[in-house]
Amino acid sequence: MAKCVSWRYTPTPQHASHLPGECRECWEPCTEKVVKKRSRCAGCTKAIIACPDHRVRRALLSEENLDRETVEMLAQDQYPMIAVAAQQMLADRWGVQPHDPGSLPAPPGYEGIPFD
Numbered sequence: 001m002a003k004c005v006s007w008r009y010t011p012t013p014q015h016a017s018h019l020p021g022e023c024r025e026c027w028e029p030c031t032e033k034v035v036k037k038r039s040r041c042a043g044c045t046k047a048i049i050a051c052p053d054h055r056v057r058r059a060l061l062s063e064e065n066l067d068r069e070t071v072e073m074l075a076q077d078q079y080p081m082i083a084v085a086a087q088q089m090l091a092d093r094w095g096v097q098p099h100d101p102g103s104l105p106a107p108p109g110y111e112g113i114p115f116d
């Protein structure tokens with residue numbers, strides 16, 4: 001059984017701008033077991049997607065071999081660069097049309113962020 005090799009993010013208000021590896025309080029090494037060829041457990045992936053620092057979410061998006069579920073969550077990111085890049089990845093890898101109204105429902109209360 002492989003182990004997760006990700007940093008595990010713990011939301012800590014005073015640590016909003018710390019990056020993985022910089023700080024051991026809001027980012028701890030995770031050692032949870034993972035299945036198949038994954039190097040990160042589902043809990044770490046969800047924690048990273050919830051991380052307020054967009055640099056961290058962009059780093060996740062730039063990783064190879066992301067699963068579709070992760071990319072779909074990033075496609076709803078409030079940071080437009082991430083959402084657009086994730087939607088493009090969905091279209092390229094899985095044929096999901098970015099503007100298909102059925103494929104990417106907006107979360108409740110989400111009004112969108114204008115580009116300009």
Ligand SMILES: [Zn+2]
Pocket residue numbers: 012015018023024025026027
């Ligand atoms: Zn920290």
Ligand SMILES: [Zn+2]
Pocket residue numbers: 004005006008030031032040041042043044045
């Ligand atoms: Zn983990």
